[in-house]
Amino acid sequence: MASAMLEFRTPGYNPYAVKYSPYYDSRIAVSAAANYGIVGNGRLFILGLGPAGIQLEKGYDTNDALYDLAWSEINENQLVVASGDGSVKLYDLVTSGDFPVMNFVEHKREAFSWSPSRPTSIKTFPVGTCTYSACFSPHNPNLISCVSSDSNIRIYDLRSPVSAKYHLTTVIPAHAPPVTPVGVLAALANGQTYAGAVPSEILTHDWNKYRDTVVAAAGVDRLVRTFDIRNPTGGPLSILMGHEYAVRRLAWSPHASDVLASASYDMTVRVWSDGSAAMPPAPSQPPVIQLGQQLGLMNRHAEFVTGVDWCLFGSGGWLASAGWDQRVLVFDAHTLLPPVL
Template sequence: MFSSRLSLRIPPVICLGLIRSAAGLERRTYLMTTMKVFRCPGRHGYAVEASPFLPNRLACAASQYYGITGSGSLFVLDQTETGIVLVRSWQWGDGLFDVAWSEANEHVLVAGGGDGSLQLWDSANQNAPLKVAKEHTQEVYSVDWSQTRAENLIASGSWDRSVKVWDQNLGASLATLRGHEGVVYSSIWSPHIPGCIASASGDGTLRVWDVKAAACRLAVPAHKAEILSCDWCKYDQNLVATGSVDCSVCVWDLRNVTQPVNQLLGHSYAIRRVKFSPFSRTVLASCSYDFTVRFWDFGRRLPLLDTVEHHSEFVCGLDFNLHIPHQVVDCSWDETVKIYSPSCLTAAS
């Protein structure tokens, strides 16, 4: 188990990063408002998501022993004027790799685990999962809750190369989407089109799925290396971003995929997650195994807005706060969750 997880979770070109020390990194300077930090000793952050309902609430999925072996933890956190406080935490028998809030209930969230399970949790009054579903035969690396009206569904992406669709109660899966030839690292609902999912895989493709037909409508050879993340633009149903082991972020117009709208270069190791801003069509963020978070405006001639380096290990989780403009939350293998507002975003507002 140890060797297989290490080889899949950390692509070979990235393994060198495990032996890099923070002291050996090129240092960059940047300005931001006060940063708030939550420390979770012995737990290495994999994913973080801000609540769609509560401005100061967020959730973090973390794993013991860097997610290679051991158990996992799910944290519900609130930011206060002075810092970040723990609201509730749960332990799981295997690593947890992603988390998503319900779009219909402010207390409910779903997490994906290394044992192939999805767990439904209630932050208000439950000490155990509301429900556990285990149809995937390998690790669940991605979970996402649909955002379009008249739809209340969950998508999960797994190392078993499939994407599954579930109802809000995690009953038997409603659909299984097959076609990827590698690990599915990311599966994201379109915020615009009902029943539409984008997925990114170790096979180097970005795929767009029609859930009702359980069919792939578009397969884009987006990178010549593993793709670890994808995200939809919040303002344009045709724009999707991908982040890859090749250290690039590509922005794609799904109406013409012969070449990307823009290729964003600057990271020195694999890009673990990409996120579009909820406040600007052309602004997005990326986090990487190079210990940095970078902010981009792909509408500019020089798209890199800023490089934030405040972690001493891989940065795996990243999200924008929907309620507080330009506030960002991230988490890292260095056992911290951080909330901050980069000056490059606040200055442009």
């Protein structure tokens, strides 16, 4: 596995997020912060993968920590970063200079999505609690989701009427017990039937790239859960167990409907199957919580792993990870899988 590992160091900066370009399999962006993001400035790294390994293509320094980033899906040279001062900064890689081409300031603290075509936010959704992750559905531009410290997954539908709920259409209590316990898998760590969990902060979530109603979420309680937004109170579809500390980032594979990767404070990246491919749901049967299978583990980081992302191209196995050990690693997930006997 060591021979498949590429590495880039970010001296003086602790990465918080890593994202492959949706246009090039050889370009990666990393947002990072000095002093673990507690105090100090930030830096955006644009990295290129080539015969010589991972090389720095461009770097941008900021006055505050950078906690997240996203590539544009309409311009191959643009990306946005979320800053600790509440701003969202838009960078263009082909422009001269070291400064963002636009700077949006509306949030009071760390921030998420924007449109570069206007100077103010398109919509504002009051959540009422600390929000750690927000994203659009890859299947429907009208659906926006977020997860937060109150243990809920929220779905906003822009097609719904503006009301007191600000387009909020679905709330999934991630740690609630399933409504129908019949057939629930009874093989969690202590062998007891799953009956929910103590509500805790959800730090990350992601939409399945193939199943348009399936969302995965994870956080402080170390478990990864998948849900069907059509049944918000029915409990999880599957539970993925194995991480020893909080899960900081999730990413569904763009190559397989049942595979996802997770990054954790236990210093590992894990690749999972949620069990859906092996056991498709039967409409006439009561819902069953599947126990997902860990397919592989990468433990080459020496600090919290805060970012993980899949490459959209190639054979379907390349992953990039970033952690507080000031390292970005690129590896083939196939090398994590156990040998076929």
